[in-house]
Amino acid sequence: METVTVRDTLHNSLDIRQAEGDATSMPAKIQAQKTNVHYGDKHALKDVVLDVREGEVTSFIGPSGCGKSTFLRCLNRMNDTIDGCRVSGTVLMDGEDIYDPKIDVVQLRARVGMVFQKPNPFPKSIYDNVAYGPRIHGLAANKDELDEIVLISLEKAGLLAEVKDRMDSPGTGLSGGQQQRLCIARAIAVNPEVILMDEPCSALDPIATAKIEELIDELRENYTIVIVTHSMQQAARVSQRTAFFHLGELIEVGDTEQIFTNPKHKLTQGYITGRFG
Amino acid sequence: MSEMTKEALRGGAHTRELVAAGIRRRYRAERRFRLFGLTAIVSALVFMLLLFVSIIGKGYTAFLQTEIRLPIHYDVQVIDPQGLRDAAEMRRANYGKLYRDGIRSLFPDVESRQDKRKLNSLVSSGATFEIRDEVVKNPALIGKSQEIWVPASDDVDMFVKGKIDRTSPENERRMTDLEIAWIDALVADHRIETRFNWRFFTQGDSREPELSGIWGAAVGSFLTMLVTLLLSFPLGVATAVYLEEFAPKNRWTDIIEVNINNLAAIPSIVFGLLGLAVFLQFFGLPRSATVVGGLVLTLMTLPTIIIAARVSLKSVPPSIREAALGLGASKMQMVTNDVLPLAMPGILTGTIIGMGRALGETAPLLMIGMVAFIVDVPGGFSDPATVLPVQIYIWADSAERAFVERTSAAIIVLLTFLILMNAAAVYLRSKFERRW
The missing domain is CATH 3.30.160 (Double Stranded RNA Binding Domain)
Incomplete structure (x- = not known):
């Protein structure tokens, strides 16, 4: 497996990209066109070409340091906040380049929500956590509307039943899984079009993980979801499409079933069968 | 192996x-x-x-003051011979005569001029002003007589408090045998008492220890601290927030950071010289004024506050910033809604510690003339004033025996303020501290 040359890799992934163009079931929500990321001198992401389709769950898999989280953070420009990080190439969302100087990053992040690896509720009440986004964007005209947004978001995140009696207690007092669902509710409250999830279950126990996975499946109806995961089982369970990254390159992308049963690339096969990673 | x-x-x-x-x-x-x-x-x-x-x-013992009860006759001939009852005129009258007559009436057999003067000096010269103020406030007293308590002189005060040993030889102590005899007579007549020293807490400085008080210096300290706090807190927090959250990390910000750390280590007297050169010589601000003292102490406190604020901003976990930015908060919203509230306990603690240091600072204030002998309690920021530590310095340097206890009393007052400020720091930290 280690003998695969770079030229092979490029050649193969090019084939896959062309093949992929034919199978259009859903319109592309986000299109990455030759996206490159540099951290200082390090070339972290190389010429990634990838479509994220609307209304689907797309998962990114690959060994640690392969660039999957970096690419995810390109999609809502969270990389802007990192010193020495440069992004080049284009990322189109609904046909518009999100790296265009005319695009306002605050507006973009209202459209593309994010859930992080470690649950990170604000040290505020449960209510204030969910109301945070609507408040900063001025989405609610009055208190009643805000209440409604908060309740609906918690309901959608499957947390309402557990917290409705203690909306004023701190969000940091919930269990890990509840905190993560609170973060999902917080992201939903802004009513985004896309939700990015960066290893949302890596800090959670199996039961909490199962709940989040169930939730992702439900959310798919209304949102386009991109999830980075270390667990191939999770990718197989929740996503319709899977992209495999290796050493900063997108090696293969396709329907999840195809990736896990009939990978076209040797590296992908090696990874999913556990020969490296 | x-x-x-x-x-x-x-x-x-x-x-x-x-x-x-x-x-x-x-x-x-x-x-x-x-x-x-x-x-x-x-x-x-x-x-x-x-x-x-x-x-x-x-x-x-400085919180107590020996007082003497004297019979005072508010003589019309002395206070208001023309009977005009004009306040300005009445202020000029010779009130010293009233208390001197009072104490002489207690010891009618004292004849010699020298002994009379000694007898007079048992009572503090401050009695003059207290009687005057009483009469001006209440002119109905004129022509009447009453017994009042007036402060004893500092030597009598020291003797009554046991700081002068009556068994030592007469030529080695500040009290003659005759004076001791008078005091004993007054004590036997219940005319001498040590009472609570309200003058210490309400008066400014004085050449007479028994009349001197800490209030002028306390007000001076308060005004100076107010200027320092109002300038250094917003400036320091704004600097820290800008450097920590907004400034690009490059060579310039590195240079600024190194220089701020250097400023924190500069001896305070240097800031005093700077204040002298810039605020007094160049801008021509008034000498000895609390506003200049506040400005100089601001220079000194700023680096402390900036460093404390930067450390506590740094200690806010990056996940909170990511959460806010990920929801589409602007950088300003992120700072004001999330980062600053979480950093506030640390910032406040740093500020209070910086202010505590400024409150105890003497050297830079000497350079801008706050070491002057100032009797009046300052009424504004441009009035000449002194501060608590400088007052301690001035009293510690004075020759009179009675200033020794006042120096210690002033230290007690200063320490009380410092302990209160540190307690406030601990309280604020525990009240606002949040865990995540």
């Missing part, structure tokens, strides 16, 4: 023996360390106790 390690690797009983031999040494080391720690804490406590005992022991 030595024999020892070979043995150890073989394991079994021998390994256990080696571990057992080492474990006693390890526990001994731990016990020794604990003992050192305990010794350090105990010696620190002993020194603190010594400090407090010595200062409070010397200073508490």
